[in-house]
Amino acid sequence: MSSFAVLVRTEAKLFLREPMAVLWAIAFPPLLLVILGCVPAFRVHQHELGGLRVIDLYVPIMILFVVAMTAVNTLPGAISLYRERGVLRRLATTPMPASRLLLAQVVVNVAVEVLVLLLVVAIGRIGFGVALPRAPLGYLVAFLLVLCAMLALGMMVAAVAPNTKVSNALGMILFFPLMFFAGLWLPVAAMPATLRHIAEFTPSGAATQALGDAAAGSWPGWVHLVVLAGYAVVFGTVAVRSFRWDS
Amino acid sequence: MPVIEVRGLRKTYGEKVAVDDVSFDVAQGEIFGILGPNGAGKTTTVECVSGLRSRDAGTIRVLGADPRAERDQVRRVLGAQLQESALPDKITVVEALKLYASCYREPADWRALVERLGLTDRLRTRYQKLSGGQKQRLAIALALIGRPRIAVLDELTTGLDPQARRDTWNLIEEIRADGVTILLVTHFMEEAARLCDRVAVINAGRLAALDTPDGLVSTVDDSQQIRFRPSKPVDTALLAALPGVTSIRRDGAELLVSGTGNVLAEVVGTLAAAGILAEHLRMDSASLDDAYLALTSNTEGEQ
Structure with a gap:
């Protein structure tokens, strides 16, 4: 097995050994979808939601939930800890570049995100008749851009936070507004017009809108895709410029 | 050609x-020990040698390479064991070994390594x-897993109990017996005296001494100090006449004799001839501790 494969497998095992990460990132989104789906009112088509049902809107929101949880919380927390503990420095003394460890972390987090996306889409379809994405290619493009934007945000947190405590705090502080604009508490479609416009220019708001559009069958709005790509570039640049390998 | 060359x-x-x-060479x-107070620049030096840090001036060659x-x-x-714990809490011993083995093209057999380091019954144990x-011991195993020619x-042994420290020393001697050159950073005199062929004393960033x-x-x-309680009153003039004795002092019931060379044999012999026993005999001589303190005392404790 190649050294990178060993590294990814080790990082995956370590991820699964964190009960809180497993609970919030893997178990919680499908569970919340099931709970919401059991509320009869959420399975009723609503005129003010453009003929959709609340449960339809919550599939992309749950996807944003796992992406924000892993990319902006678990990932920077783990990387900060690796820096603080000297894991990155130790690896830098071997022939394997320490950057591989960051890449392995990204691979593991993306794997978790894809797994939960499949779970959530499958539960929505089988349990509550949520249609599968009608524009699969657009959905895929939107999802990839969402991943890029959120991973870049997480890497930026890992880069600028001086230690693990600050990194974890920043992750949590970012998580709530991200989920608010994703529509966790109030779906974007049900927000007042001004708030809705603001949401569309946030990473998570643009993300749920792009995923929602593609699920409904149209190509995701260019504005949303450009917003996501823009965040990916800006956050990514800051992350690369300010990343430190030791504390 | 030296294995490590620092200029x-x-x-x-x-x-x-x-x-x-x-500047120093390691054969x-x-x-080779690097000794010095905290903050003296020991770790920075070995980090530069290991390639973890860039340097502002000077040359370093490790087996001819920069x-x-x-x-x-x-x-x-070059295999390194770094100061801080450098593994995730929940990684198991065997996972860490396999991971680090995978970093090298021709790694050592980790099974043989853990057996030698006495970690065989800890393979499934998490690092924490x-x-x-x-x-x-795991850190040493990981430093050796790439079959390095130099181990840093x-x-x-900081934070180890005396028994674990001694076990670790034996291990280092075994590693050297295999032909691995060892660069050892320490602030324990006893460790340096026991293990090192040569020692560089670094103080406030500068090389204070380089010797065995x-x-x-x-x-x-x-000079040596001998302290004892004579079994009978002693005529100190008798002792003062001995060639090795430089001073004699009374401390209660005890005598304190300072001197050089064979002073101990002379004093004990003279006493024995006079039928006097030297009870509670203790002797202090200069040690690496004294040498170290003399070399570093001017700035000791300064940070």
């Missing part, structure tokens, strides 16, 4: 000069559950 090494962090004009198969410009070459021949001594061991442990000891004065 005029200088490293600054902003205004602070961490290492200034440090093949040597255990640790920064030819980093890959140096990483293949290991004792201090076991963590250090930084503050290896015995050579360092001989640089401080070689």
Whole structure:
């Protein structure tokens, strides 16, 4: 097995050994979808939601939930800890570049995100008749851009936070507004017009809108895709410029 | 050709000069100690040698390669055990070994390594559950897993109990017996005296001395102090006439005799001839501790 494969497998095992990460990132989104789906009112088509049902809107929101949880919380927390503990420095003394460890972390987090996306889409379809994405290619493009934007945000947190405590705090502080604009508490479609416009220019708001559009069958709005790509570039640049390998 | 060659090494962090004009060579198969107070620049020096830090001036060659410009070459021949714990809490011993083995093209057999280091019954144990001594042994195993020709061991025995420390020392001697050159950073005199062939004393970023442990000891004065309780009253003039004795002092019921050379044999012999026993006999002579303190005392404790 190649050294990178060993590294990814080790990082995956370590991820699964964190009960809180497993609970919030893997178990919680499908569970919340099931709970919401059991509320009869959420399975009723609503005129003010453009003929959709609340449960339809919550599939992309749950996807944003796992992406924000892993990319902006678990990932920077783990990387900060690796820096603080000297894991990155130790690896830098071997022939394997320490950057591989960051890449392995990204691979593991993306794997978790894809797994939960499949779970959530499958539960929505089988349990509550949520249609599968009608524009699969657009959905895929939107999802990839969402991943890029959120991973870049997480890497930026890992880069600028001086230690693990600050990194974890920043992750949590970012998580709530991200989920608010994703529509966790109030779906974007049900927000007042001004708030809705603001949401569309946030990473998570643009993300749920792009995923929602593609699920409904149209190509995701260019504005949303450009917003996501823009965040990916800006956050990514800051992350690369300010990343430190030791504390 | 020396295995490690350091010439005029200088490293600054902003205004602070961490290492200034440090030079030394390490020969093949040597255990070379770097000794000094906290913050003296020991770790910075070995980090520059390991290629973890850039230097501001000077040259470093590790088996002929520059640790920064030819980093890959140096990483293949140099194994490092770093000061801080450098593994995730929940990684198991066997996972860490396999992971680090995978970093090298021709790794050592990790099974043989754990057996030798006495970690065989800890393979499935998570890093956080290991004792201090076991963590250090794992760190050594990981430093050796790439079959390095040079092992850098930084503050290896700090925080270990005396037994674990002694076990670790035996281990280092075994590693050297295999032909691995060892660069050992320490602030324990006993460790340096026991293990090192040669020692570089670094103080406030500068090389204060470079010698064998015995050579360092001989640089401080070689006087010895003998303290004993005579079984009968002693005529001190008798002792003062001995060639090795320089001074005699009474301390309650005890006599304190200072001297050089064979002073102990002379004093005991003279007493015996007079039918006097030297009870509670104790002797202090200059040690590496004294040499170290003499070399570093001017700035000791300064940070």
